[in-house]
Amino acid sequence: xxxxxxxxxxxxxxxxxxxxxxxxxxxxxxxxxxxxxxxxxxxxxxxxxxxxxxxxxxxxxxxxxxxxxxxxxxxxxxxxxxxxxxxxxxxxxxxxxxxxxxxxxxxxxxxxxxxxxxxxxxxxxxxxxxxxxxxxxxxxxxxxxxxxxxxxxxxxxxxxxxxxxxxxxxxxxxxxxxxxxxxxxxxxxxxxxxxxxxxxxxxxxxxxxxxxxxxxxxxxxxxxxxxxxxxxxxxxxxxxxxxxxxxxxxxxxxxx
Amino acid sequence: xxxxxxxxxxxxxxxxxxxxxxxxxxxxxxxxxxxxxxxxxxxxxxxxxxxxxxxxxxxxxxxxxxxxxxxxxxxxxxxxxxxxxxxxxxxxxxxxxxxxxxxxxxxxxxxxxxxxxxxxxxxxxxxxxxxxxxxxxxxxxxxxxxxxxxxxxxxxxxxxxxxxxxxxxxxxxxxxxxxxxxxxxxxxxxxxxxxxxxxxxxxxxxxxxxxxxxxxxxxxxxxxxxxxxxxxxxxxxxxxxxxxxxxxxxxxxxxxxxxxxxx
Numbered sequence: 001x002x003x004x005x006x007x008x009x010x011x012x013x014x015x016x017x018x019x020x021x022x023x024x025x026x027x028x029x030x031x032x033x034x035x036x037x038x039x040x041x042x043x044x045x046x047x048x049x050x051x052x053x054x055x056x057x058x059x060x061x062x063x064x065x066x067x068x069x070x071x072x073x074x075x076x077x078x079x080x081x082x083x084x085x086x087x088x089x090x091x092x093x094x095x096x097x098x099x100x101x102x103x104x105x106x107x108x109x110x111x112x113x114x115x116x117x118x119x120x121x122x123x124x125x126x127x128x129x130x131x132x133x134x135x136x137x138x139x140x141x142x143x144x145x146x147x148x149x150x151x152x153x154x155x156x157x158x159x160x161x162x163x164x165x166x167x168x169x170x171x172x173x174x175x176x177x178x179x180x181x182x183x184x185x186x187x188x189x190x191x192x193x194x195x196x197x198x199x200x201x202x203x204x205x206x207x208x209x210x211x212x213x214x215x216x217x218x219x220x221x222x223x224x225x226x227x228x229x230x231x232x233x234x235x236x237x238x239x240x241x242x243x244x245x246x247x248x249x250x251x252x253x254x255x256x
Numbered sequence: 257x258x259x260x261x262x263x264x265x266x267x268x269x270x271x272x273x274x275x276x277x278x279x280x281x282x283x284x285x286x287x288x289x290x291x292x293x294x295x296x297x298x299x300x301x302x303x304x305x306x307x308x309x310x311x312x313x314x315x316x317x318x319x320x321x322x323x324x325x326x327x328x329x330x331x332x333x334x335x336x337x338x339x340x341x342x343x344x345x346x347x348x349x350x351x352x353x354x355x356x357x358x359x360x361x362x363x364x365x366x367x368x369x370x371x372x373x374x375x376x377x378x379x380x381x382x383x384x385x386x387x388x389x390x391x392x393x394x395x396x397x398x399x400x401x402x403x404x405x406x407x408x409x410x411x412x413x414x415x416x417x418x419x420x421x422x423x424x425x426x427x428x429x430x431x432x433x434x435x436x437x438x439x440x441x442x443x444x445x446x447x448x449x450x451x452x453x454x455x456x457x458x459x460x461x462x463x464x465x466x467x468x469x470x471x472x473x474x475x476x477x478x479x480x481x482x483x484x485x486x487x488x489x490x491x492x493x494x495x496x497x498x499x500x501x502x503x504x505x506x507x508x509x510x511x512x513x514x515x516x517x518x519x
Binding site: 054057058059083086087089091093094095097098099100101110111114115160 | 380383384387388389391392393394395396397398399
């Protein structure tokens with residue numbers, strides 16, 4: 001099942017297999033992400049969703065298979081070329097992964113400041129313009145990540161990911177640990193960020209309300225492989241036991 | 257049969273541990289070469305190097321100064337007591353000078369810095385590793401070895417020799433204070449003896465040790481931090497291992513260098 005908003009393939013994963021020692025985590029994973037599309041990856045904790053994301057961004061190497069980003073084969077690619085490809089991606093990690101030793105504004109503009117050689121003043125203004133979109137107060141800019149709440153840290157991490165308007169956004173559980181209002185704000189932001197730049201996104205989540213709001217396509221990872229895929233509407237009607245369990249937990253009908 | 261099984265079991269365990277040790281040595285060697293490569297490759301993060309110099313050099317000075325000052329004092333006192341027949345200005349001055357510049361200054365500075373800075377480096381990098389900050393760095397167009405590790409190594413190589421030279425001076429001053437104010441030696445004669453016995457070879461040897469200790473402390477600490485796993489426990493392990501292994505390597509290498517220079 002492929003819902004093509006546009007024919008251009010942004011990310012293509014083929015026959016991806018990954019094991020740690022003797023334990024197989026992912027087996028024969030196949031999917032495509034098209035331009036302008038948001039893909040939600042769902043699955044139980046420990047099902048390998050984050051491992052899949054780490055394979056896509058090159059932090060882990062698959063045992064087998066192919067990963068193409070913008071038609072560039074990432075597996076076994078020369079490091080310097082891989083870094084250039086990754087510069088066009090905006091990534092948030094599960095726990096934020098903000099740099100403790102840098103103020104929040106420095107975290108937000110980290111990539112863009114180095115890339116475009118911005119002055120501190122211009123960089124700070126850029127950071128301010130981004131955090132306003134995320135409903136954050138300008139006072140947090142001069143604070144360190146440890147001085148703000150977990151929810152704010154999450155939003156600063158998202159600000160860092162969308163800074164510079166990357167065409168591909170990858171979110172690892174962007175709304176986990178956030179209150180419903182902030183979670184909803186993040187969902188809107190993901191949607192608008194994808195729409196504004198005409199980009200594509202992959203979001204890993206357990207939040208079915210979030211899936212229904214942001215995703216064009218959903219895949220479920222279970223028992224090391226993609227056990228179900230479809231649109232959010234198909235997901236709501238699905239007979240898959242695990243999908244039903246997920247839906248029961250958050251009743252996303254209330255949110256769409 | 258049981259005995260043979262036990263022997264096989266012991267051999268197996270020993271062999272596995274030995275292979276693990278060899279594998280760790282190999283990993284460290286690769287890390288060492290990679291780090292050296294990144295030290296020489298631009299761009300250099302001068303702001304980060306400057307902050308590290310302040311942290312390693314300036315903030316370590318009090319602890320290094322205190323340690324070497326009191327060591328110089330103890331040395332002067334013990335030399336006076338131990339060589340009671342020869343308790344003149346020149347003997348005490350010579351023993352204090354030689355011991356401090358050749359051994360105590362570099363070794364005590366190295367051990368103090370390993371405890372203060374090595375632990376800090378390992379804990380900082382290990383925390384960054386287990387909280388995915390190092391992974392994030394890589395995805396933001398910055399190479400972790402160049403951004404995190406190289407500034408720490410460069411700053412250590414600059415600061416530790418300077419700290420050793422300052423520590424030596426403070427240690428000799430400690431000996432002077434005891435010699436003049438407690439043992440009531442003649443200040444002029446004591447100072448003259450100190451300067452007369454000061455040899456370039458001692459300073460060079462101390463500096464060589466300092467550079468090597470700088471390399472040992474920064475490389476070992478960064479290696480354990482960079483390869484940390486298993487969350488908070490991993491951070492603790494990295495910190496302990498970096499201090500213990502740095503200290504053992506400092507004490508081992510000081511003997512080798514002394515043997516090379518004076519053996």
